[in-house]
Amino acid sequence: xxxxxxxxxxxxxxxxxxxxxxxxxxxxEGNPLVEKIEAILPQTQCGQCGxxxxxxxxxxxxxxxxxxxxxxxxxxxxxxxxxxxxxxxVKPLDxxxxxxxxxIIDEQTCIGCTLCIQACPVDAIVGAxxxxxxIVAALCTGCELCIKPCPVECIRMEVITENxxxxxxxxxxxxxxxxx
Amino acid sequence: MLQQLFKFKGGVKPDPxxxxxxxxxxxxxxxxALLIVPLHQSIGGVPNPLVKAGDYVFKGQRIGDPDKWIxxxxxxxxxxxxxxxxxxxxxxxxxxxxxxxxxxxxxxDEWIEHTPLDYNALEPERVREILRDSGVVGLGGAVxxxxxxxxxAKAVPMDDLVINGAECEPFMTCDDLLMRERGEEIxxxxxxxxxxxxxxxxxxxxxxxxxxxxxAIKAAVEKVGENFSxxxxxxxxPAGGAKQLIRVLTGKEVPASKRxxxxxxxxxxxxxxxxxxxxxxxxxxxxSRIVTVTGNVERPRNWEILLGTPLKDVLALGxxxxxxxxxxxxxxxxxxxxxxxxxxxxxxxxxxxxGSMAMFPPVAPEMPCIRCGACAEACPHELQPFEMYxxxxxxxxxxxxxxxxxxxxxxxxxxxxxxxxxxxxxxFRFSKSEIWxxxxxxxxxxxxxxxxxxxxxxxxxxxxxxxxxxxxxxxxKTTEKKPESAxxxxxxxxxVDADAAKKAAIAAAMERARxxxxxxxxxxxxxxTVAQRKEIAEIEARRAPLQxxxxxxNAETQSSQREEQ
Numbered sequence: 001x002x003x004x005x006x007x008x009x010x011x012x013x014x015x016x017x018x019x020x021x022x023x024x025x026x027x028x029e030g031n032p033l034v035e036k037i038e039a040i041l042p043q044t045q046c047g048q049c050g051x052x053x054x055x056x057x058x059x060x061x062x063x064x065x066x067x068x069x070x071x072x073x074x075x076x077x078x079x080x081x082x083x084x085x086x087x088x089x090v091k092p093l094d095x096x097x098x099x100x101x102x103x104i105i106d107e108q109t110c111i112g113c114t115l116c117i118q119a120c121p122v123d124a125i126v127g128a129x130x131x132x133x134x135i136v137a138a139l140c141t142g143c144e145l146c147i148k149p150c151p152v153e154c155i156r157m158e159v160i161t162e163n164x165x166x167x168x169x170x171x172x173x174x175x176x177x178x179x180x
Numbered sequence: 181m182l183q184q185l186f187k188f189k190g191g192v193k194p195d196p197x198x199x200x201x202x203x204x205x206x207x208x209x210x211x212x213a214l215l216i217v218p219l220h221q222s223i224g225g226v227p228n229p230l231v232k233a234g235d236y237v238f239k240g241q242r243i244g245d246p247d248k249w250i251x252x253x254x255x256x257x258x259x260x261x262x263x264x265x266x267x268x269x270x271x272x273x274x275x276x277x278x279x280x281x282x283x284x285x286x287x288x289d290e291w292i293e294h295t296p297l298d299y300n301a302l303e304p305e306r307v308r309e310i311l312r313d314s315g316v317v318g319l320g321g322a323v324x325x326x327x328x329x330x331x332x333a334k335a336v337p338m339d340d341l342v343i344n345g346a347e348c349e350p351f352m353t354c355d356d357l358l359m360r361e362r363g364e365e366i367x368x369x370x371x372x373x374x375x376x377x378x379x380x381x382x383x384x385x386x387x388x389x390x391x392x393x394x395x396a397i398k399a400a401v402e403k404v405g406e407n408f409s410x411x412x413x414x415x416x417x418p419a420g421g422a423k424q425l426i427r428v429l430t431g432k433e434v435p436a437s438k439r440x441x442x443x444x445x446x447x448x449x450x451x452x453x454x455x456x457x458x459x460x461x462x463x464x465x466x467x468s469r470i471v472t473v474t475g476n477v478e479r480p481r482n483w484e485i486l487l488g489t490p491l492k493d494v495l496a497l498g499x500x501x502x503x504x505x506x507x508x509x510x511x512x513x514x515x516x517x518x519x520x521x522x523x524x525x526x527x528x529x530x531x532x533x534x535g536s537m538a539m540f541p542p543v544a545p546e547m548p549c550i551r552c553g554a555c556a557e558a559c560p561h562e563l564q565p566f567e568m569y570x571x572x573x574x575x576x577x578x579x580x581x582x583x584x585x586x587x588x589x590x591x592x593x594x595x596x597x598x599x600x601x602x603x604x605x606x607x608f609r610f611s612k613s614e615i616w617x618x619x620x621x622x623x624x625x626x627x628x629x630x631x632x633x634x635x636x637x638x639x640x641x642x643x644x645x646x647x648x649x650x651x652x653x654x655x656x657k658t659t660e661k662k663p664e665s666a667x668x669x670x671x672x673x674x675x676v677d678a679d680a681a682k683k684a685a686i687a688a689a690m691e692r693a694r695x696x697x698x699x700x701x702x703x704x705x706x707x708x709t710v711a712q713r714k715e716i717a718e719i720e721a722r723r724a725p726l727q728x729x730x731x732x733x734n735a736e737t738q739s740s741q742r743e744e745q
Contacts, residue, residue, distance in 0.1 A: 043625035045632045053632065122631045141628050164220075167274040168617055169609035171575075174546055 033062045040081045042073045045121035046143030048095065053121065061086070069094045073142070101142035101157040107132050109154035116146035116155060183411060186431040188424045190560040191416045192593045194350050194513065196389060200480040201353045201472050206361055207483045209497055215257055215283040215488035216268050216524040217243065222317040223324045224250035231281060235262045238292035240465055243281050246312055252325040253315045255465040256283055257486035259290040271491075271509055271526050275519025283488065294463035304330075304376050307460065314459035315466040315527070320344060320355075320420070320449035321510060323528045326456065329446055330376045339444035340430050341379040343370055343453060345386040345393065346413060346420035349511030352531040354470040355450050357482045359386070359393035362454055363400030369453030370408060372460055377446055381409065383429045384450075387419055388412040417513065418591040422447040424560050436587045451530075471525060473498035475508075475533035485525050491532065492521040500534040508533040512540070513592040547600035555594035555604060561587050565594040565604050572607040577618070580611045588612075 037058040044054070049070035051057040060066035061082065068082040072095040083090040105116070105125075112130040124140045127133030135146075147155050160166070220226045227244030231237060237256035244254030260283045267277035299307050308327040317323045332338050347355040359366060374382055384401075386394045391412070398410045413419055413428050423434045426445050434440050440447060451470065458464045468487060474480040477498035485494060491507060500507075508515040509529050518532075525532075555565035564583055571579040585608055594604040 038629075041625075042621075043629040043632070045628065054629070121635065122628045123635050124631075139628070139631070141624075162274075162276065164270055164272060164274060164276045164278050166617065166620075167272075167276055168613040169273075169606065171610050172546075172603050172606040 031059070031062050034058045036085055037061050037082065040074070040078060040085065041071060042078065042141070044073045044141035044143040046073060046141070046145060048072050048143075067091065067094065072096065072098060073100075100160045101144070102137055102140050102160050103135050103142065103144070103146055103155055104158050105133055105135055106154040106156070107134060109152050111152055113151055115149035115151065119145045119149045121145060183409060184431075185411070185413065186428050187414075188419075188427045188560050189562055190558045190593060191418060191424075192558055192596050193415070194417055194596065196415070197351045197474075198353050198356070198389070201351070201474040201482060202356060204479075204481045206357050206470055207481055207497070209483045209485040209489065209494070211258060211285050211287060211289070212486070212489045212493040213284075214263075214490065215260075215285060215486060216280050216490060216522070217254060217257065217283065217488035218268070218270055218278050218280045218524065218526055219244040219254055220278055221254060221315075221323060221487070221527045222252040223322070224248070224252070224328075226279070227251060227254050229265050229279065229281065231256075231262045231265065233262055233264045236260075237262055237283060238290055240294055240467060241292045242313070242465070246325075249312075250325055250328050251312075252317050252327075253313045253465065254281075255315055255467055256281070257467040257488055258283070258285045259288050260285040269520045269523050271518065271523040271529060273516040273519070275523075280488075280524070296461050296463050299372055299375070299460045307372070307376060311456060311459060313465075314455075316452065316456050316459050317466070317527050318449055319451035319455065319469060319527060319530070321514070321528055321530055323526075326448065326452055329441075329448070330373065332377050333441040333444075336442055336444045338377050338379040338441070338446065339381065340426075340432075340446075341370070341374055341377055341382045342422075342426055342429055342445055342447040343373075343382065343384040343408075343450060344420060344422065344425050344447055345384060345390075345397070345450040346425055347390070348387060348415070348417045348420035349513055349515075349531070350417075351474050351533050352472050352511050353474075354472045354482050354530050356390045356393050358451055358454060358470050359390070360396045363393075363396040364403060365457045366450050366454045367397065367400040367404045367406060367408065368461065369455070369457030370448075371404070371406060372456050373446075373448055373453060374406075379446070382406070384408055384410045385413045385419075385425045385429050386410065387415045389415040417593065418560055418589070421560060421589055421591060423589070436584055466527065469525070469527060469529070471529055472531040473534075474531065476501045476504045476536040476539050477534050487525055487527060489525045490522050491518055491524070494525060494532055495521070495534070498532070498534065501536065503536045503538070504534040505537060506535045506540075508535055513596070514590060543603065544601040546602050549600055549602060552599060554597045554599060558593040558597040560591060560593060561589060563588060565608075568611070569602060569604050569607050572611040575611075575614070577611055577615050580608075581615065585611055585615075 034055070038055055041054040041058060047053065049057045049066070051060055051066070057066060057071065061068055068086065068088055069079045069091040071078055072093065075097050076093050079093055080090050082088070110127075110132050112127060112132060114127065114129050114133070116133060117125045117127060121143060122139060122141055124136050125133055125146065126136060142157065144157060147157070219229060225247030227246055229243065230245050231243045237243060237260060239256060239259045241256045242253050243256050243262075246253050263282045263284050265279065265281050268280040268282065269275060270278035270280075272278070297310065302310075308330055311327040311330070312325060316326045318326060345355055345359055347353070370382060370384070384397055386397065388394070394410060394412050401408045401410060411429060413425070418424055419428060422440065426440055426447060427433055430445060432443050432445060434443055434445070455466045459466070466487070468484050470482050471485045471494065472480075472482050473494060477495075477500050479498055481498070483494070483497055495507070507518045509518050509532060510516065511531055512533060515531070515533065549566055549569060551566055553566065555569075556563070559565055568580050568583045568585050568588070571577070571583065572585075588608050590605050590609060592605050595602070598604060
């Protein structure tokens with residue numbers, strides 16, 4: 001009787017301390033769900049969802065504070081992926097879906113005020129005070145955040161059209177014809 | 181030399197249709213009215229244009245400079261004037277434009293200065309550079325820059341150099357004719373590759389439906405005095421695929437994750453060897469290629485055509501029959517429809533086939549997959565096309581990758597045998613380009629995220645630095661003040677000090693004002709007698725004889741007023 005109690009107690013102590021040790025040693029920093037959500041978000045850092053960047057939005061979604069359909073650059077495809085990940089229902093996007101865009105500075109009009117450089121969340125604009133600025137096309141995420149601060153309205157958005165480098169083979173579609 | 185041959189699994193035997201175009205020797209195409217030379221004609225970096233509209237170019241002058249190592253130069257195919265450097269429709273299934281140099285030939289065909297080189301006297305590195313600058317790329321259709329394949333792998337000794345003269349695609353005969361007519365130059369070109377790679381054996385594989393080519397190359401090898409083995413391989417599509425030919429000739433199977441140099445094998449097309457020889461021994465860059473013009477035409481034949489010749493000029497040579505409704509570039513198995521009659525001949529254009537409804541009847545409608553497994557039996561890469569088809573159709577791209585969709589060489593055997601007429605290759609191409617585009621987007625998003633995080637970090641750091649600077653400045657100010665207050669006997673309490681200083685300052689200012697008032701007092705004329713004041717006025721009037729009349733008048737009136745007072 002006593003031995004069995006002792007054995008059980010010993011087992012409890014050993015397993016308990018092992019669990020306690022594991023909970024300290026293998027503690028997960030941060031919420032792993034946030035990272036998974038962030039991987040789906042397009043990282044434009046545009047703030048169109050109402051949060052200052054993709055990570056805060058991911059945190060809000062993980063904390064059940066935000067809807068999953070607030071990200072216009074992610075599009076309906078993004079909403080679908082988030083719904084898949086979180087087991088929520090797919091909702092229509094809470095904004096107009098836009099094609100991928102690219103900001104372009106009219107270099108004749110630019111006065112070199114550096115306001116757009118400060119606004120760009122991804123460091124895609126180069127230039128210096130009183131020097132012409134320009135956008136590094138390969139780095140621009142099309143977030144539109146540079147348009148508002150420009151005092152001379154010299155920045156415009158251009159839709160990225162299909163070119164030979166981003167062209168894709170189409171999904172095979174066949175016209176259904178009536179059998180003769 | 182008797183040698184054991186191996187087999188590859190799968191493959192099909194389509195109707196070869198090669199006889200019509202081998203009746204006549206290679207013809208030289210006349211100079212077209214306009215040449216449209218796309219800058220991007222090879223795998224890798226897009227060459228940078230070296231000419232602008234209005235420039236005069238000589239034949240062989242470089243017009244596109246290779247961008248980075250994996251890239252290849254582009255040259256003017258003839259002498260003439262550059263009309264424009266602009267976007268023109270590309271020989272690409274998309275039909276989208278690409279940056280091209282438009283040249284109007286002047287008809288003189290005047291060469292730029294070029295010299296033959298003795299490659300044995302050159303460093304291997306220099307030979308590779310010359311090949312890159314001469315625009316030598318794989319002419320079998322993949323257009324991979326050849327110089328990049330000519331550096332021997334460090335870890336694995338090079339066992340076999342495989343030269344691909346199989347030409348397994350139906351209709352196509354450009355390599356066949358090249359081997360028959362210019363065998364010696366091909367063999368000498370292979371010699372260059374051999375000297376750069378130093379393989380143990382050189383194997384030239386030619387499909388056994390081209391006995392004349394086999395004989396020609398054998399004769400050329402003997403003439404040049406090389407010890408290359410010329411091997412006739414069984415005719416079976418796609419024996420001309422690099423991995424398939426390597427398998428047949430060496431028995432080595434190149435696994436999915438590896439490239440052939442890691443197995444000690446390298447593979448080149450016969451036409452590539454020919455252009456390499458021209459580039460080194462004659463100093464001539466790649467300006468033209470042999471193109472088979474065949475199919476539904478009156479005069480099927482092989483032509484040596486300048487790169488950049490528009491399709492319509494090529495068709496003038498072949499004279500398509502009236503019922504021709506489309507033109508394919510490449511063979512019927514792997515080729516694509518040319519988007520426009522203006523699309524030019526490029527380094528990848530090995531064959532132009534005119535097609536008609538009778539020759540290529542419209543594909544029967546796609547029926548459901550019955551899982552018969554015919555595609556898996558035909559696949560030369562031992563993939564499972566039906567599985568990849570299901571997942572491509574469902575857009576489940578992760579699964580298609582699990583079934584190794586990227587090992588698919590798009591040879592078309594599976595579509596060819598499918599009893600349900602499913603365009604399997606189209607599904608695979610769709611999946612592949614979708615996966616690539618997603619990969620691209622993902623990489624861009626990751627880079628954007630990294631930059632955003634770096635920027636935030638920088639902002640934080642700058643803010644912290646600014647705060648530190650301000651705090652330091654404030655601290656410096658207070659320490660500057662301290663010596664002043666230390667001079668005073670008061671207990672050094674800052675607010676008390678400040679108050680006392682303020683009070684003292686106010687008192688001092690008031691004192692100064694009082695003293696000033698007192699100092700001004702003696703100057704006042706109020707205390708003087710009328711006579712004295714009159715005297716002063718008179719003196720002042722005399723002192724300023726040169727002053728304006730008005731001032732004098734003023735002074736007089738002033739003095740008179742004072743007199744009245």
